[in-house]
Amino acid sequence: xxxxxxxxxxxxxxxxxxxxxxxxxxxxxxxxxxxxxxxxxxxxxxxxxxxxxxxxxxxxxxxxxxxxxxxxxxxxxxxxxxxxxxxxxxxxxxxxxxxxxxxxxxxxxxxxxxxxxxxxxxxxxxxxxxxxxxxxxxxxxxxxxxxxxxxxxxxxxxxxxxxxxxxxxxxxxxxxxxxxxxxxxxxxxxxxxxxxxxxxxxxxxxxx
Amino acid sequence: xxxxxxxxxxxxxxxxxxxxxxxxxxxxxxxxxxxxxxxxxxxxxxxxxxxxxxxxxxxxxxx
Numbered sequence: 001x002x003x004x005x006x007x008x009x010x011x012x013x014x015x016x017x018x019x020x021x022x023x024x025x026x027x028x029x030x031x032x033x034x035x036x037x038x039x040x041x042x043x044x045x046x047x048x049x050x051x052x053x054x055x056x057x058x059x060x061x062x063x064x065x066x067x068x069x070x071x072x073x074x075x076x077x078x079x080x081x082x083x084x085x086x087x088x089x090x091x092x093x094x095x096x097x098x099x100x101x102x103x104x105x106x107x108x109x110x111x112x113x114x115x116x117x118x119x120x121x122x123x124x125x126x127x128x129x130x131x132x133x134x135x136x137x138x139x140x141x142x143x144x145x146x147x148x149x150x151x152x153x154x155x156x157x158x159x160x161x162x163x164x165x166x167x168x169x170x171x172x173x174x175x176x177x178x179x180x181x182x183x184x185x186x187x188x189x190x191x192x193x194x195x196x197x198x199x200x201x202x203x204x205x206x207x208x
Numbered sequence: 209x210x211x212x213x214x215x216x217x218x219x220x221x222x223x224x225x226x227x228x229x230x231x232x233x234x235x236x237x238x239x240x241x242x243x244x245x246x247x248x249x250x251x252x253x254x255x256x257x258x259x260x261x262x263x264x265x266x267x268x269x270x271x
Binding site: 010017018019020023024112140141142145156159160162176178183193194195196197198199200201 | 211212213221222223224225226227228229230231256257258
């Protein structure tokens with residue numbers, strides 16, 4: 001089985017250039033705030049989590065042709081189908097987000113830090129190598145940073161593991177680190193003076 | 209950065225944070241030269257979206 005994320009664009013040269021938009025331009029079309037509202041309301045129902053949502057977006061085959069809120073809408077349509085929410089015998093919503101609760105709900109956020117049940121494997125300053133293989137599921141290890149040697153820059157604590165959560169296999173919390181790479185390690189001499197950091201869960205890393 | 213109209217000298221060190229998990233980073237825009245006399249409210253007027261997402265510099269101090 002192969003899993004393709006169409007959103008993993010870091011370092012890819014064929015990707016079109018960026019067209020900067022005017023300061024303070026939030027929406028471009030009247031339907032865009034409606035899609036934002038639809039997605040927020042349906043996320044609150046609790047049939048899927050943020051990582052399933054990202055996976056649904058990133059695997060849209062026409063991802064690169066779509067605008068930001070087109071991606072949101074198409075992924076919502078897809079996840080409504082795949083989650084069974086549209087089935088005749090779908091369970092009733094676990095929660096309903098009422099208009100009056102939106103501001104407070106958004107302000108509360110959804111923390112993903114979890115209690116540590118074992119010590120971290122790595123410490124600040126330690127050299128690590130990221131795993132090289134391409135997993136057959138959602139992951140947050142960018143393609144440009146696979147099989148590369150970097151340094152642990154920060155230990156963030158234990159967080160919900162996106163790879164597991166996206167597959168509906170549970171939160172499987174893991175230690176999360178910031179790992180810094182030399183630009184040369186990632187992209188050769190063209191990126192000579194750059195340093196690039198990613199946030200990486202422990203299963204992405206091996207001692208180097 | 210060039211796409212955003214930002215052209216930096218070769219001597220500028222570039223530091224990239226790719227926010228791949230749920231950790232979020234707050235970008236502090238670089239304070240423009242000759243802004244020492246300005247109040248907090250005046251300084252806030254120099255801040256742009258791009259300078260808060262790390263792809264631009266704040267507006268220059270008005271003459």
